[in-house]
Amino acid sequence: MSWALPDHRHDYPLVMGILNVTPDSFSDGGEFVTPALALARAREMVAAGADIIDIGGESTRPGARKISADEELSRVMPVIEAICNDTDIPISIDTTKAGVMRAAVAAGVSMINDVTALQGPDALKTAATCKVPVVLMHMQGVPRTMQTRPEYTDVVTEVREFLVKRVAACVAAGIPEHQIIIDPGFGFGKKIEHNLRLFNALQEFTDVQPVLVGVSRKSMIGTVLDKTANERLHGSVALAALATWMHAAIIRVHDVAETVDAVRMIRAVRDVGYTAAAQET
Ligand code: 8Y4
16 A cells, blocks of 8 residues: 655544554553454554554553564564554554564555654664665663653753654654654653653644654543552543644544544634645645
8 A cells, every 4th residue: 555644734643543563562452463363453443533543563562572573573473464464554553673663664554653763773774775664763771671760951952852763863864854854752750740841842843843642541641640550531632632733743542432522623724714725736
């Protein structure tokens, strides 16, 4: 499937549905591991209005252990093949490994989502040869220890400067600038105050590059509301609405139907008076 990012800011945000194929993800209970179950979940998200589905086989949650490329491939490839054969929904591969990027894109995946911003071995070169949009995420430290002592002097400036440098590295490697999406990396080596400051300053990121926002069910919501992961729907939808207002390009969520309603409602207000037809010449 050939797929490209929309050209016009009025077409944003896209809603990205999360499909974990990790046996250890507590939020989805590790229940979507078989291709048949993953496909059923993907169809459900398509019916709910998802624009893209993010498939990940390596857990990046705090304390998670690393897995081999072979283990990751054996988790994600059957799922990618099942969904690509059955639907036209664009798929994003959540991986940090060059070999997984290459295999996934060869099987029809339309986007690369790398929480290490293509800093891994051969990742930058490989992503450039894949010719698909890439998501560059900021993380302080590594998943196993990132939440032990996050530290910043000025979190917004530091995260923005890191991402601007990674965009430059991608452009130098041959990735067209319009194919690059940046992401402040909510929850990745950040305390509650860092996450809230970054969200507050989202416009400073959307002003420079398309931005992906991933806050669905995360601990910043749990901390503010004092709720467990399964009680964070309303907090998640509230932040999705704000991200839409602040011109996020992609919102990565567990709860697609609820998020799509919020996004459509905010877009109606945000873009009142604009009609696609009036822009055509
Ligand atoms: C409950 C459920 C609590 C899930 C926490 C979580 C991002 C991402 C993840 C993100 C991009 C997660 C792969 C963490 N988060 N990729 N991936 N941006 N680009 N935790 O924010 O969802 S996994």
